[in-house]
Amino acid sequence: MDAKRREVLKTGGGVLALAAAAGIIKPREALAQEWNKAAFDTKSVSETVKALGGSGSTPSSSVEITAPDIAENGAVVPIAVESKLPRTQAIAILIEKNPNTLSADFDIPAGTDPFVSTRVKMAETSNIYALVIADGKYFHAVKEIKVTIGGCGG
Amino acid sequence: MADPMRIRASMTGDKVEVKVLMAHEMETGLRKDASGNAIPAHFIRNVTVTHGGKTVLSAQWGTSVSRNPFLHFRFNGGKPGEKVRITWLDNKGEKRTDEAIIVVPQT
Numbered sequence: 602m603d604a605k606r607r608e609v610l611k612t613g614g615g616v617l618a619l620a621a622a623a624g625i626i627k628p629r630e631a632l633a634q635e636w637n638k639a640a641f642d643t644k645s646v647s648e649t650v651k652a653l654g655g656s657g658s659t660p661s662s663s664v665e666i667t668a669p670d671i672a673e674n675g676a677v678v679p680i681a682v683e684s685k686l687p688r689t690q691a692i693a694i695l696i697e698k699n700p701n702t703l704s705a706d707f708d709i710p711a712g713t714d715p716f717v718s719t720r721v722k723m724a725e726t727s728n729i730y731a732l733v734i735a736d737g738k739y740f741h742a743v744k745e746i747k748v749t750i751g752g753c754g755g
Numbered sequence: 756m757a758d759p760m761r762i763r764a765s766m767t768g769d770k771v772e773v774k775v776l777m778a779h780e781m782e783t784g785l786r787k788d789a790s791g792n793a794i795p796a797h798f799i800r801n802v803t804v805t806h807g808g809k810t811v812l813s814a815q816w817g818t819s820v821s822r823n824p825f826l827h828f829r830f831n832g833g834k835p836g837e838k839v840r841i842t843w844l845d846n847k848g849e850k851r852t853d854e855a856i857i858v859v860p861q862t
Contacts, residue, residue, distance in 0.1 A: 699819050701819065705814060719820060719821075
C-alpha cells in the first residue's frame with residue numbers, strides 16, 4: 602500500500618530499513634512492484650488524497666499545470682506538472698470527472714526534477730488536479746480542461 | 756512480447772532529459788466490443804526508471820493514461836554515454852525493459 606509506504610518512509614523508514622538490512626526484502630524491488638489499488642479505485646478528489654495518505658491538501662501557486670484549455674480529443678490530453686515546492690516527493694494527476702479519479706502517481710526521488718509530463722484520457726470536460734507531496738505535506742493546483750470528443754461539442 | 760519503447764535521453768545543461776514512448780493499448784476495461792462484450796482492462800501499472808542502479812523515477816498508473824503512453828522528466832547526475840533503463844509492468848504481469856544511452860543533442 603502506497604499510503605502505508607509513505608508513512609513508513611516519513612517515520613524514518615525504520616521498518617523497511619530493518620527488513621532490508623536483514624535481507625528479507627530488497628527495498629527497490631518491493632517498491633517497484635506495488636500498485637495502490639485503493640487509490641486507483643477512488644471516485645473523488647478527496648477520496649484520492651486520503652488513499653494517498655493525506656488528510657487534505659492546500660492550494661499552492663508553487664504547483665503549475667501546463668495543459669490545453671480545450672482538448673479536442675479526450676483520448677490524448679497532454680498534461681505537465683511542475684512543482685516549485687522544496688522537497689517535492691511525489692506528483693499525482695487527478696481527473697475529477699473520470700470514472701476513476703486518480704490517473705498517475707509519480708514518486709520523485711532526490712536528484713530528479715519535480716516535473717513530469719504525460720498524456721491522459723478524459724471522459725468529459727473536467728477539472729484536473731495536480732497533487733504534490735512536499736516535505737510530507739499535501740498541496741495542489743487545479744485547471745479546467747474542456748473536452749470536445751470528436752468535435753461533438755461539450 | 757510488446758514492442759520496444761522509444762527512449763530519448765539527452766543532456767540539457769547538467770540535467771538528463773528523458774522522453775519515452777511505450778507501446779501499450781492501455782485498455783480501460785470500460786469499453787465494449789462490437790458484440791457488446793466488455794473488453795478486459797489491460798494497462799501498465801508500474802514504471803521504473805533507473806540510472807546507474809539508482810531509481811530516478813517511479814510511477815504507478817491507472818487506466819486513464821493514454822494509449823501508447825508518453826512520459827517526459829528530468830534528472831541530475833547523468834553523463835553522456837551512461838545508460839538509462841526503463842521497465843514497465845502491466846496488470847497481466849507482462850513486462851518490458853529497454854535501455855537508452857545518454858547523448859549530447861546536436862545543435
